[in-house]
Amino acid sequence: MKNGAIKKQHLKKTFYANYFCLVLIFFTIGCLNKGKKAPLLFTFSGIDLPRSNLIQAPETGKINLSSASRFFVSANAGAINSKDVTWSSSMDSYYRLRLNATNCQDGTVISEGAVTKSTSVSNRIDANDATNPLTVGANRIILCLDSSESGSNWDKVELDVIRDDTPPTMNTFAPTTGVYGSAIPDISLTCSDLGGSGCNKIAYRVGGSDPGILPDGTPDANSILFSNAFSVPDNAITTVKAIAVDAAGNVGAVSAPSVYTVFTGNPTITITSQSAQYLKSTSSSTIKWKSDITGSFSIRRNSNTCSDGTQLTSGTVTANVVKTSGVSAVSLPSDGSYTIRICVTSSLTSNVGYTTFNLVKDTVIPVMTASPAGNNFNLPVNQRYFTFTFDKDMDTNATVGPSLIIFTSPTLAGSTSKPLKGTTGQWLDARTYRLDLQSKLPELFFVQLSVFGFKDFAGNTPAPISTSLSFATGVESSPQTVADTGQTDCSDSNGDPAACVGSGQDGEIVNVSSGLTLPFALNASYPNDIVSVDTITGKVWKTCVEGFSWNGTTCVQVCPQDSKWDGVTCLATVGYPYMDQFSAIDCNALNSINSGNGYAGKKTWRIPYLSEYYGILNYGGSAGNDTIPEANFPGLPRNDYQRYWTGTHSLSINAATVTGTIDSLSNGPGDPLNPASYYSQGAWAISVFGGVTQPGPNRLSYLSNYAGQRYYYTSLCLAD
Secondary structure, eight states: OHHHHHHHHHHHHHHHHHHHHHHHHHHHHHTTSTTOOOTTOOOOTTOOOOOOOSOOOOOOOOEEEOSOSEEEEOOSTTSOOEEEEEEEESSSEEEEEEETOSSTTSSEEEEEEEEOTTOOEEEEEETTOSSSOOOSEEEEEEEEEEOTTTOOEEEEEEEEEEEOOOOOEEEEEESOSEEESSSOOEEEEEEEOSSSSOEEEEEEEESSSOOOBOTTSOBOTTOEEOOSOEEOOSSEEEEEEEEEEETTOOBOOOOOOEEEEEOOSOOOEEEEEESOSEEOTTOEEEEEEEESSOEEEEEEESOSSTTSSEEEEEEEEOTTOOEEEEEEGGGSOSSEEEEEEEEEEETTTOOEEEEEEEEEEOOOOOOEEEESOSOEEEEOTTOOEEEEEESSOBOTTSOOEEEEEEESSTTSOOEEEEEOTTOEEEEEETTEEEEEOOSOOOBTOEEEEEEEOOOBTTOOOOOOOGGGGEEEEOOOOSOOOOOOOOOOOEEOTTSOEEOOTTTOSGGGOOSOOOSBOOOEESOTTOTTOEEEEBTTTOOEEESSOTTEEEOSSSEEESSOTTEEEOSSSEEEOTTTTOOOTTGGGGGGGGGGTTTTTOGGGOOOEEOOOHHHHTTTOOOOSSOTTOSSOTTTSTTOOOSSOOEEEEEEEEEESOSSOOTTSEETTOOOOBOTTSTTSBEEEEEEEEETTTEEEOOOSOTTOSBOOOSSOOOBEEOOOEEO
């Protein structure tokens, strides 16, 4: 300190001496200017010099501050604990950083030293410096720049440093927790800071988990930095939490959750199924429906709003859970159309939504008429079509199926129902249905036709008219061409052998084919459907009987007796492949196979008439069991006096007896309701040994009831 003072005094004396000399020279030379006046200037004779100041102020250094002059720090761990003051000087100089100073002569010097011209200098200000800690609140720091030679002050910069150790507090969600049913809220966030630095940034998180934010205001990966008002999803309950940081890096506590229940729309009701639109007197409609919003519901009839009409039922519904409700016909006072309204009131917002569906109550029984009309006892066997007409629109999607009700005894005391599997039907319009049997009916056959499944839209079924749909058929009216039987003997009127020449009998005609072909596939599209064709009549015979299949050379039984192939395995079926005379009607089922194209592409399959068997029977040769020729029907069961049903029935004029009163080949008609007329009796059969046999009295047996010999019955099938 002593050397510095001496140095300063020396510099002052030198400066004053030099200054005195210069003034003396100035005035002395100015007198030589030949009387010309020039204040403070001197000139040489004959020479004009420009006027100028001879003394210039010394150059001083300037502070160039490159960091903020106002900043914030905190002593809290994890906050912004310090800030760097960055600056440079325009000249080589000496600086002092003074804390709590009012000028460059007071305060506490917390940093000083020489600086080089244009060199960046950085001074760190710590909030809680061990030697010179900042006080909580405002702190004034002055950066002073002095001449390194004279020590005079050249420049200064004042710094405003705020120490803030108080974290901010979240205080406002606008709008706050609540239920919003009219509009989706736009949410704004604000915070307050009592420490002086002020709120810096706010981060928020949707979903209920805590948000996070760094001291510099960067949100964590799961949080969103708040900048503008934001919305939350509609039709949802959303939880939002927020957190703030102040300018000193103090991170506040996570706010309490703000919960937004937002359902701005009315409940949307969706009907997933309705079991019936039309109701008869005892039925009901089951409605399955759901609402996208939880609430209370009511079901009303004939209402214009959800507060009028007649309430049928009410309850609660959970969002997006299917609800099952029922409306019975009893709750609808009279026949007619009703609008049913399902109303749901949101349990959260009280918003109301609704949907409607229609119900029609119809208790009127439809009236059905048939053509041909019932009680026709001379029905043609080729009567394929039966038409049913109704007095109101019917449900044309209902499954309709015909069956024959067949009486099991001549007294009509018992009956059985036999479905017709090979028929088709179609609705000509909403009130007219036509049944197509596709094949001819049996001859001299008494039956009641029943068609089940008719119903109107409400499910009302027609009044039973099965008794009026009683029919009895006549016989095939078309002439039957009889082929050569292969017989070589002739007889006279007494039955004694006679010469054949000129007799005109069948035995006179020799070496003439019967007209039957050997088995073959009639239709290339169905190579496994083997038939034998009568080329004289054009009739097509199925080569194998039911329960047998073609192996390439002959017909073989698929399953053992008393079992039937169901497509997978052999199932127990008593008597099969033998059958009673009613089961033989199953030939009709061949019309529906091959996707409705019929066996071998034919759709007129039925049981053959007795007269049609005459076209294939062969009485030639010595084999006793070859009346139905083996060559044309290989593998046909013929080892045990088997019988083959025909589609021709016998007639009796006595309801109590069968044998003794048979008019075997009567043309009918048969009228079982008139005791004086004919009764349709059992069907005739063909024996592989002797040809035509009498009908069996038991229509439901596949075995004859002769004590001496039990004959098995089955059937061949024929297509026109």
